Amino acid sequence: xxxxxxxxxxxxLVCELExxxxxxxxxxxxxxxxxxxxxxxxxxxxxxxxxxxETAGLAVRTDAVGNTFARWEGSEPDLPAVGTGSHTDAIPHxxxxxxxxxxxxxxxxxxALQQSGxxxxxxxxxxxFTSEEPTRFGVGCTGSRLMSGALSVAQxxxxxxxxxxxxxxxxxxxxFTGELSTALLAPNAYSAFVELHIEQGPLxxxxxxxxxxxxxxxxxxxxxFEVTGEGGHAGAVLMPMRRDALAAAxxxxxxxxxxxxxxxxxxxxxxxxxxxxxxGAVNSIPSRVRFTLDLRDIDGDNRDEVLxxxxxACTQIASQRRVEISHxxxxxDPPAVCDERIVEAxxxxxxxxxxxxxxxxxxxxxxxxxxxxxxxxxxxxxxCRGGVSHRPDEYASPEHMEAGVATxxxxxxxxxx
Amino acid sequence: xxxxxxxxxxxxLVCELExxxxxxxxxxxxxxxxxxxxxxxxxxxxxxxxxxxETAGLAVRTDAVGNTFARWEGSEPDLPAVGTGSHTDAIPHxxxxxxxxxxxxxxxxxxALQQSGxxxxxxxxxxxFTSEEPTRFGVGCTGSRLMSGALSVAQxxxxxxxxxxxxxxxxxxxxFTGELSTALLAPNAYSAFVELHIEQGPLxxxxxxxxxxxxxxxxxxxxxFEVTGEGGHAGAVLMPMRRDALAAAxxxxxxxxxxxxxxxxxxxxxxxxxxxxxxGAVNSIPSRVRFTLDLRDIDGDNRDEVLxxxxxACTQIASQRRVEISHxxxxxDPPAVCDERIVEAxxxxxxxxxxxxxxxxxxxxxxxxxxxxxxxxxxxxxxCRGGVSHRPDEYASPEHMEAGVATxxxxxxxxxx
Numbered sequence: 001x002x003x004x005x006x007x008x009x010x011x012x013l014v015c016e017l018e019x020x021x022x023x024x025x026x027x028x029x030x031x032x033x034x035x036x037x038x039x040x041x042x043x044x045x046x047x048x049x050x051x052x053x054e055t056a057g058l059a060v061r062t063d064a065v066g067n068t069f070a071r072w073e074g075s076e077p078d079l080p081a082v083g084t085g086s087h088t089d090a091i092p093h094x095x096x097x098x099x100x101x102x103x104x105x106x107x108x109x110x111x112a113l114q115q116s117g118x119x120x121x122x123x124x125x126x127x128x129f130t131s132e133e134p135t136r137f138g139v140g141c142t143g144s145r146l147m148s149g150a151l152s153v154a155q156x157x158x159x160x161x162x163x164x165x166x167x168x169x170x171x172x173x174x175x176f177t178g179e180l181s182t183a184l185l186a187p188n189a190y191s192a193f194v195e196l197h198i199e200q201g202p203l204x205x206x207x208x209x210x211x212x213x214x215x216x217x218x219x220x221x222x223x224x225f226e227v228t229g230e231g232g233h234a235g236a237v238l239m240p241m242r243r244d245a246l247a248a249a250x251x252x253x254x255x256x257x258x259x260x261x262x263x264x265x266x267x268x269x270x271x272x273x274x275x276x277x278x279x280g281a282v283n284s285i286p287s288r289v290r291f292t293l294d295l296r297d298i299d300g301d302n303r304d305e306v307l308x309x310x311x312x313a314c315t316q317i318a319s320q321r322r323v324e325i326s327h328x329x330x331x332x333d334p335p336a337v338c339d340e341r342i343v344e345a346x347x348x349x350x351x352x353x354x355x356x357x358x359x360x361x362x363x364x365x366x367x368x369x370x371x372x373x374x375x376x377x378x379x380x381x382x383x384c385r386g387g388v389s390h391r392p393d394e395y396a397s398p399e400h401m402e403a404g405v406a407t408x409x410x411x412x413x414x415x416x417x
Numbered sequence: 418x419x420x421x422x423x424x425x426x427x428x429x430l431v432c433e434l435e436x437x438x439x440x441x442x443x444x445x446x447x448x449x450x451x452x453x454x455x456x457x458x459x460x461x462x463x464x465x466x467x468x469x470x471e472t473a474g475l476a477v478r479t480d481a482v483g484n485t486f487a488r489w490e491g492s493e494p495d496l497p498a499v500g501t502g503s504h505t506d507a508i509p510h511x512x513x514x515x516x517x518x519x520x521x522x523x524x525x526x527x528x529a530l531q532q533s534g535x536x537x538x539x540x541x542x543x544x545x546f547t548s549e550e551p552t553r554f555g556v557g558c559t560g561s562r563l564m565s566g567a568l569s570v571a572q573x574x575x576x577x578x579x580x581x582x583x584x585x586x587x588x589x590x591x592x593f594t595g596e597l598s599t600a601l602l603a604p605n606a607y608s609a610f611v612e613l614h615i616e617q618g619p620l621x622x623x624x625x626x627x628x629x630x631x632x633x634x635x636x637x638x639x640x641x642f643e644v645t646g647e648g649g650h651a652g653a654v655l656m657p658m659r660r661d662a663l664a665a666a667x668x669x670x671x672x673x674x675x676x677x678x679x680x681x682x683x684x685x686x687x688x689x690x691x692x693x694x695x696x697g698a699v700n701s702i703p704s705r706v707r708f709t710l711d712l713r714d715i716d717g718d719n720r721d722e723v724l725x726x727x728x729x730a731c732t733q734i735a736s737q738r739r740v741e742i743s744h745x746x747x748x749x750d751p752p753a754v755c756d757e758r759i760v761e762a763x764x765x766x767x768x769x770x771x772x773x774x775x776x777x778x779x780x781x782x783x784x785x786x787x788x789x790x791x792x793x794x795x796x797x798x799x800x801c802r803g804g805v806s807h808r809p810d811e812y813a814s815p816e817h818m819e820a821g822v823a824t825x826x827x828x829x830x831x832x833x834x
Binding site for chain 1: 508509510511550551552555557616617618635637639648649650651652653654655656657661663664666667668670671674677678683684685686687688689690691692694695696697698699700701702703704709711713780781782804805806807808
């Protein structure tokens with residue numbers, strides 16, 4: 001096919017990204033962004049996006065958990081559509097490009113195609129997935145998990161945040177109502193799904209390449225641990241009598257790190273990113289510690305083996321220290337393989353645009369991991385400075401965003417023709 | 418002197434303690450108590466106490482930080498007064514006896530003396546100290562520190578809580594105004610101060626004794642540590658590249674425990690009771706961890722030596738892991754020796770009441786530690802079940818509280834005559 005000639009309005013995209021970044025918890029000093037699902041901040045950011053979609057002439061639909069679909073109708077609207085998109089929620093104190101580049105970049109790709117005179121045969125949707133980040137409910141990708149059936153309605157509804165609110169209560173308070181089951185997508189809803197995202201790693205930047213075409217997405221696992229010891233007054237209980245839950249958890253954090261370093265796969269990463277001490281007072285012996293392990297590998301079997309070793313090591317430490325331990329696997333998704341037709345369309349787009357590119361693996365997970373269960377799926381990466389993500393200094397250059405949007409647009413054009 | 422015959426109304430005291438326990442953060446399931454200084458809960462508890470003082474005919478004065486003095490005027494009101502009292506703030510998820518027994522028990526001792534026909538020569542004050550617990554501002558005994566000059570007005574005003582509020586802002590919002598310097602007590606304000614408290618340790622219960630007369634209070638030290646590593650996406654940064662602040666802090670927690678266990682003093686205790694992870698997201702490598710060390714010994718020199726070793730060990734771990742570390746000693750009070758005249762008065766009171774008693778050391782610290790800087794000071798302990806404190810199951814029996822109140826009353830009668 002003849003690919004359209006595009007003009008990406010990068011300045012507009014950058015302005016919109018900056019505007020979106022202003023929807024952040026008010027205590028957060030710029031440029032840090034905190035935007036947690038179903039908060040007032042999240043709702044306001046969604047309203048801003050809706051305005052942009054409507055200005056671009058897209059038809060907007062929102063499902064029962066706030067997943068938002070902005071549709072550019074194709075000439076054969078009854079055909080399965082082509083989807084693009086990502087998420088706009090942001091973990092505490094993070095940056096302004098993770099996810100947002102895929103949502104606003106997806107919109108910009110559609111606007112560039114509209115402006116080029118291209119007319120799609122299949123409809124093209126920009127999807128904004130609810131809650132890719134696990135910040136509030138401990139599980140990531142709740143929107144795409146529900147859509148794809150990876151999480152049942154009952155499991156989703158009963159997730160709880162720190163304050164005890166259920167997912168169901170929180171989405172209702174944010175204005176998203178209706179039966180949760182209506183958010184499940186029909187198996188043929190999309191003929192293809194392709195997500196634009198910053199790499200969140202250093203490889204493209206190091207190789208001075210503009211585009212990464214993702215061929216597989218690593219398998220993440222999230223495990224919740226709870227250690228219960230015995231509390232007491234910090235002045236009164238002598239050291240040999242203690243069953244300190246934090247000291248036990250500290251040993252577990254170090255054991256997890258050691259097992260990850262010693263793993264046979266150099267790609268395996270293990271992170272304890274959250275750890276909460278109860279009762280959490282200077283002069284009180286910790287009676288309970290909860291922490292979460294994020295374990296990933298591109299080799300799903302190795303990841304599962306390491307997880308087994310971690311549980312065994314933590315159980316042994318608990319036994320030696322006479323504390324209780326329990327664990328719960330919140331998710332242990334299989335890796336996803338990208339659709340070869342989408343990979344080739346993206347490679348062709350990058351070649352046409354004369355952009356340096358490579359095929360690569362995603363070590364971070366994305367909504368695409370879940371979309372891959374119900375549609376042929378692909379991803380396009382652009383570099384981010386220093387490989388940094390989930391930090392206020394996360395940065396993608398306008399040039400790289402322009403390259404990503406153009407590659408995405410030409411990929412969508414092929415998939416929607 | 419002839420000691421008065423007393424009738425302690427224990428049922429009333431128990432009811433008042435239970436009533437006071439209802440002033441707790443509303444999310445707290447009974448019997449756990451959370452009452453943090455300068456919150457609405459704290460303010461309401463203070464109003465409740467004021468009503469009780471006024472009903473007992475006491476004249477109530479509140480200073481610029483909320484320290485409250487309820488005075489039973491003596492026949493020679495210009496003489497230095499006798500003080501008793503304790504605190505009513507409660508660390509998160511704690512019990513209903515720590516501190517409160519000294520405040521409501523102090524009031525009950527006065528009521529029992531009033532009812533006996535006793536008339537004091539010196540005025541007797543029940544003091545409710547603001548914020549004995551370090552929960553909110555990291556430093557314990559802020560009320561008695563200010564009163565006794567152990568903390569300067571400038572140091573106090575600039576303490577900050579987690580939300581960034583200063584002590585000065587928080588006390589003003591709670592309705593306590595006026596120059597902070599007016600809260601300093603004159604050196605001759607009290608001729609004696611004696612505090613009734615639960616033991617917070619197991620010794621009295623194990624020996625089946627009702628009364629502990631404290632002869633010295635252990636030297637506590639509170640040190641704040643901050644570890645700064647490098648954050649990043651949990652999926653993207655490979656293990657050998659990481660500078661994980663939590664993994665470093667975990668090593669430090671274990672090193673602290675080891676140094677305390679190996680200390681030459683069996684009484685040395687070291688506790689990391691608070692630990693906060695930043696940014697605190699499941700999928701984000703911890704970039705910063707703050708934790709607080711509570712280190713105590715009845716041997717002040719040994720405590721200081723262990724603190725030095727702890728700082729050295731943490732510095733070494735930080736260096737090995739290429740993370741930054743800083744520490745700040747929030748307080749390192751010298752131990753206090755109780756006044757022999759007060760000790761003897763308390764022993765005489767217990768003997769008169771035919772209560773099994775012992776002289777003992779306090780390993781927990783109290784406002785008395787600070788009051789000892791400006792007045793002859795003593796403490797009276799009663800047993801608590803299993804030595805448990807700072808937990809919801811903290812418990813002191815009505816019989817032991819009655820014994821404590823009666824001993825306190827007869828001690829006050831001697832000191833005020």
